[in-house]
Amino acid sequence: MFTLMELVQPQSLEEAYEILMKRKNNIVIGGSAFLRMGEKRIGTGIDLSNLNLNLIEETSDYIKIGAMTTLRDLEVSPILNKYFNGVIGNCVKDIIGVQFRNVVTVGASVFSKYGFSDLIVALLSLDTEVELYKGGRVKLEEFLNQKYEKDILVKVHIKKNNSxxxxxxxxxxxxxxxxxxxxxxxxxxxxxxxxxxxxxxxxxxxxxxxxxxxxxxxxxxxxxxxxxxxxxxxxxxxxxxxxxxxxxxxxxxxxxxxxxxxxx
CATH class of the missing domain: 3.30.390.50 (CO dehydrogenase flavoprotein, C-terminal domain)
Structure with missing residues (x-):
């Protein structure tokens, strides 16, 4: 079980980033599902719930997924189920149970680069970019190969095509x-x-x-x-x-x- 000394809910991404950079053991937290399986001492946990990042939006060229969107949101999204043979919903629908999928967030899963992630492998098969607060938009493949740097994953962008x-x-x-x-x-x-x-x-x-x-x-x-x-x-x-x-x-x-x- 992890230890959390303080929890904050910033009102802007800039505020969240400033808090993140104050101390080495300050981190952005999602649903904390995987944190609970290990032992970690966290100074300040940064909750992005107030930043309107629980979203799945369709534009003319992309599908945008916010960092606080849950795996369950992906599973039942009518937008995502229209595209790519429904692979995004299919890759998460059997992960443990609905209660678990209602907690795990896209941002935490992708930013952590978990080797076991079902979501990452599905996103990688598509034309996907990640949007980082300081790092900007980069291809998912490039992001996965980068060395770890403190940043905040804001959104995932999937290009709409015939895939x-x-x-x-x-x-x-x-x-x-x-x-x-x-x-x-x-x-x-x-x-x-x-x-x-x-x-x-x-x-x-x-x-x-x-x-x-x-x-x-x-x-x-x-x-x-x-x-x-x-x-x-x-x-x-x-x-x-x-x-x-x-x-x-x-x-x-x-x-x-x-x-x-x-x-x-």
Missing amino acids: KSIYKCMRNSRSDYPILNLAISKDDNNFKICVGARPQRATIAKEASEFISNNILNEENILKASEIACEELVFGSNMRASKEYRKAICKSLVKSALMEVSSC
Whole structure:
């Protein structure tokens, strides 16, 4: 259980950022679902609830998701369910239970770059940018590869296009973290294969994505792409699965997802 010395609810992003930078152990908190699973001493917890960041908005070019939006909001959003084969709602709908999903926020999940995150791998398969208060808008892939710097994630922006995406995962039990998760998107003939919970954070299997995008989509090439993905990605072992098991699961899930997304 974490220890929180003080909780504040700023009235502006500038105020929130100033408080964040005052002390090393000041942090922005979301629903605190994952904080409760560890031990951490927090000086000042910064709650963004008063900043109107619980939102899902559609513009002509983008879908904007505020940092305080919950996973449950994503799951039931009629806007998100219209696009991308409903992959955003699909990737979160089986995470533990409704009460849990009513607490976990988008900002906390994405900014923390959790390796096990089902949401991050789905967002990565799309044309997604994150908006940081000081860092501005950057591609999600670039953000995931950056070194940690104190900042506030304000919104996530998903570009509206013709992408269809499929999400897959393997878990030891329904309420457990995934052993492996992935999302594969198709925009015309361009595929993007994204794999997470390796157990490292989600990444794009670029060689496999390029191969399947530039070759005829048939069973032989789908199998070849799944083999390429397994060889180019790095897998690790932890209490949930060995790296060898993750590699085998990756091959199976990539093959299944490619076959499914190709028919969308």
